[in-house]
Amino acid sequence: MKKLNLLCKSAILVIALLAITISPVLVKATPAPKPIHITQIRSCDSSGNLKDSFSPGEDVYCTMHISQGDPGQTLTDMRIYIVYDNEWMKIGGVTPPLTDRSDGYETKSLYIDSTNSSLIPMWTDPILIWSHIPTPLVPGQYDIVLDENHNGQRDPSEHVDDSDGLVVGFFVVPELPLGTLMAVMASMAAIGLAKNRMKEKQ
Numbered sequence: 001m002k003k004l005n006l007l008c009k010s011a012i013l014v015i016a017l018l019a020i021t022i023s024p025v026l027v028k029a030t031p032a033p034k035p036i037h038i039t040q041i042r043s044c045d046s047s048g049n050l051k052d053s054f055s056p057g058e059d060v061y062c063t064m065h066i067s068q069g070d071p072g073q074t075l076t077d078m079r080i081y082i083v084y085d086n087e088w089m090k091i092g093g094v095t096p097p098l099t100d101r102s103d104g105y106e107t108k109s110l111y112i113d114s115t116n117s118s119l120i121p122m123w124t125d126p127i128l129i130w131s132h133i134p135t136p137l138v139p140g141q142y143d144i145v146l147d148e149n150h151n152g153q154r155d156p157s158e159h160v161d162d163s164d165g166l167v168v169g170f171f172v173v174p175e176l177p178l179g180t181l182m183a184v185m186a187s188m189a190a191i192g193l194a195k196n197r198m199k200e201k202q
């Protein structure tokens, strides 16, 4: 009888030890789902080809690169602003409010399901962010800002087409005779170069 009791106690001890050993493994087996992570936003055409120069009679699209996101994850009501070149940058330590210079900012939500989850990393389908109808695009130099938390300003973790401030997100170039066009582009490039030099000195 004593032998039987000893056997029972040993069995209980082994089961308890197994439970202690296995439980952390079981907890680890259900990791938290990975949230959607966007790494870039870039200007493109209606087919998703990256494009940085548009004429006033064209439409501007953008695409976002998603590096991570488990099924069921969402990002809701992100805003996509088109602003003048570097207009999103801090001035005197103050982050300026974003003012859209196109036909209004776009609102975009992302939802990851089991189908598109398997495609990540991926670029999103092109998103129309500035239509030339009814008003043609205004020539100039622009950046695209992804306001993920839709608070109307560019926070440090939020992406910009021109994230380093050294390159323009995209140009809208006037439709002019070739000679005039070359002169305009040369002057725009010179202005950009001068700005970059000023930034590097700061």
Ligand SMILES: [Ca+2]
Residues within 6 Å of the ligand: 082, 100, 102, 103, 104, 105, 106, 129, 130, 131
């Ligand atoms: Ca727009």
Ligand SMILES: [Ca+2]
Residues within 6 Å of the ligand: 147, 148, 149, 150, 151, 152, 153, 154, 155, 158
């Ligand atoms: Ca923001």
Ligand SMILES: [Ca+2]
Residues within 6 Å of the ligand: 042, 043, 051, 052, 161, 168, 169, 170
């Ligand atoms: Ca671009």
